[in-house]
Amino acid sequence: MATRNSRSLSLYLHVPFCRARCLYCAFPSRPAGPSTQTHYIERLCGEVLSYCESNPQFSFKTVYVGGGTPSTIGNGDIEYLLQHINRIAPDAEEITFEVNPHVDDIPKLPALHANGVTRLSIGIQSFNDNELSIAGRLHNSDDTREFIKSCREIGFDNVSFDFIHGLPGQILESFQSSLETGIEYNPEHISLYGLSVESESRLGRLSPSQFRGLDIPSGDEQADMYMMARNILGNNGYSQYEISNFAKPGFECRHNIVYWTGGEYIGFGPGAVSYVDGVRFKRIADVSGYLEAQEAGKNTIEVLESLSSGRAAAEALIMGLRLATGVSMSRLETKYGIRLTDLVGEAIEKYSNAGLMEVRDDEVRLTDKAYFISNSIFSDLVQ
Numbered sequence: 001m002a003t004r005n006s007r008s009l010s011l012y013l014h015v016p017f018c019r020a021r022c023l024y025c026a027f028p029s030r031p032a033g034p035s036t037q038t039h040y041i042e043r044l045c046g047e048v049l050s051y052c053e054s055n056p057q058f059s060f061k062t063v064y065v066g067g068g069t070p071s072t073i074g075n076g077d078i079e080y081l082l083q084h085i086n087r088i089a090p091d092a093e094e095i096t097f098e099v100n101p102h103v104d105d106i107p108k109l110p111a112l113h114a115n116g117v118t119r120l121s122i123g124i125q126s127f128n129d130n131e132l133s134i135a136g137r138l139h140n141s142d143d144t145r146e147f148i149k150s151c152r153e154i155g156f157d158n159v160s161f162d163f164i165h166g167l168p169g170q171i172l173e174s175f176q177s178s179l180e181t182g183i184e185y186n187p188e189h190i191s192l193y194g195l196s197v198e199s200e201s202r203l204g205r206l207s208p209s210q211f212r213g214l215d216i217p218s219g220d221e222q223a224d225m226y227m228m229a230r231n232i233l234g235n236n237g238y239s240q241y242e243i244s245n246f247a248k249p250g251f252e253c254r255h256n257i258v259y260w261t262g263g264e265y266i267g268f269g270p271g272a273v274s275y276v277d278g279v280r281f282k283r284i285a286d287v288s289g290y291l292e293a294q295e296a297g298k299n300t301i302e303v304l305e306s307l308s309s310g311r312a313a314a315e316a317l318i319m320g321l322r323l324a325t326g327v328s329m330s331r332l333e334t335k336y337g338i339r340l341t342d343l344v345g346e347a348i349e350k351y352s353n354a355g356l357m358e359v360r361d362d363e364v365r366l367t368d369k370a371y372f373i374s375n376s377i378f379s380d381l382v383q
Helices: 034-054 075-088 103-114 129-134 141-154 172-184 208-213 219-235 254-260 287-295 309-321 329-336 340-353 368-381
Strands: 007-015 058-067 094-099 119-125 159-165 189-194 239-242 245-247 265-268 273-276 279-283 301-306 357-360 363-366
Touching: 007 034, 007 075, 007 254, 034 075, 034 265, 034 287, 058 075, 058 254, 075 103, 094 103, 094 254, 103 141, 119 141, 141 159, 159 172, 159 219, 172 189, 172 219, 189 219, 219 239, 219 368, 254 309, 309 329, 309 340, 309 363, 309 368, 329 340, 340 357, 340 368, 363 368
Parallel strands: 007 058, 007 265, 058 094, 094 119, 119 159, 159 189
Antiparallel strands: 189 245, 239 245, 265 273, 273 279, 279 301, 357 363
């Protein structure tokens, strides 16, 4: 549906269904039966098609189907969704589909491959069965091994593994064992995420005594896990191109790079965020509320914010600093019409003097030792 001289966006589609809610999950998701899933997918596709018809000036260069667990939906819904994606994004460079390694979902892999999915993101998290059980994951390590084997046999040649460091009861040695086991399967991409305690998650609602009883690794222990992982991955041919992401050459996630480089993107589904023409908007996060708005023919956007040039520049700087290559100050200044030295010059000087940032001519980047504490630096930059 692209038109000549169209503008490229990246497209995110949220599928808010899971078999069960993991201990740490704070995303809009819930279990649902087949009829609810089918109804949702039909409504989601309808909204996307309506947007495309109303905005023919846009085309989509990457597509990311996330959740939730998109692979939870049935084969018919998968094919329906992907056929619509192929219709509106026929020239997409990358179509990513998130999956969890459940053996019950192996029969769905051929439909994903046959309908244009070019990249799988597999939520492995750990190869330690005890850690998986405590975290509320429904798969075990044997399931994961079988699932990965099936992915390769079907023909997927761009596969990403997700791992979490800081899981309850996890120690450095068990995390290292999980990571090294994953590397043995030779994925093209690996993402590492530190355990985050969000108020909306089951973990965030535990009482202090219940929380202490989980034996969650300390911040220092998680930092040791992260640094160990960086060394192991680097020694095995994976380049760290972003704070949490490592890839073999040419297999960086193109969709996420759009976010980190200040590109434009549109999201559909509960809680999905968009950024187009300097305006950021977020859709209704509650699944029922989202569907009710659609049924009533109402707008599903619940939060809309027009960013000032200063705010947009600061956020673009923060996102760009996530990348190992860093940020071109002049490029941002030209794009947003603002002097970054006036905006965040003092903070950059402070972190540069502390050895946490490196400034070379026009380029600024985080140093390696700043990676694990990057969130505190970013909070300072956006004040």
